[in-house]
Structure formats: C-alpha cells, structure tokens
Amino acid sequence: MSSGVEAVVQAEKLLQVALMLPCAAVVGWLIGAWADKHFHQTWIAITGIVFGAISGLVYVIRMALTAERDTRNETPSQNTSGEDRTGSQK
Template structure:
C-alpha cells in the first residue's frame, strides 16, 4: 500500500485568509443590519401600490407590518446561523470538537 502524506493542518491559515474571513463576517453582519428596514420599505411600497390599485387605504399599513415581521424572522434566522458558525469555529480552534460534524451526530 503506498504511503500518502497527510494534508496540512487547516488551522495554519495565512494572514490573507483571516483578513478575507473578517470581511465576510462583516458583510454578514451588515446584511443582518440592513434586512429589517429594507423588508419594511419593500412591504410599504407593495402595499402602497395595492392601495392605489384596489382603492383602499389600509393595505400599505398591512404591507409595512408584513414586511417588518418577515424581515425580523429572516434577521433572527441569519443571526442564529452566524452564531452557530462562530460557535463551531471557536470549538474547532480550541480543539474541543469531538470530530463529528452536525450530520454525523
């Protein structure tokens, strides 16, 4: 059986890689911060269009509420995903991982 050298340890990342990781993390946090107001504005615009189209006055308010709720749900899901990823990275760096990923548990 031929001998295969093991792959290099992925913990020894270069400073360039850690800089890119920091930018990616900042982009995720910026996306979380902008999602709620954008969802509310889109709901307001769609509701305002529906108000004019159906000659009503309450649909814009319902659009704002629907946009805010849907944006809040998405923000919570993104925050939980980001926190879970941070927790996994921290445990992997500390060596406290049991070697199994989430699909194997």
C-alpha cells in the same frame, strides 16, 4: 491573508443584518401602496409595512441563529488536558 478575507465576510454579514429589516419594511410599504391604489383602499400599505417588518425580523433572527451555530462549530471544545467539556477523554 485568510484572516483579512474572514473579516470582510464578517463585515458583509453584519451589514446585511443591519439593512435587512428596513429594506423589508420599505418593500412591504411599496407593495402595499401599489395595492392601495389598485384596489382603492387605504389600509393595505400599513399592513404591508407590518408584514415587511415581521418578515425582515424573522430573517434577521434566522441569520443570527445560523451565525451563532457556525461560531460554536468553529470554537474548539477541548481544554488543555485533552478532555472535552463533558470530561470524557478523546
């Protein structure tokens, strides 16, 4: 039962990674388009898209690093002889 829940949680994390970058770019574009109309400019929407894409990419990279760290913590570091990777006895 717990492996099924873990699979659903992993699928949700992957879905969140896949949707984060485009959603951040769209939100940046919407805010930039609003600012374009409000301030009577034409360049703010492009800046919003770039800012949204960069912030989405930073968030995705942080999530990937956190997932990698969690995976390393769950992986057992012992081999069959009872020694850890450095060769010292536990």
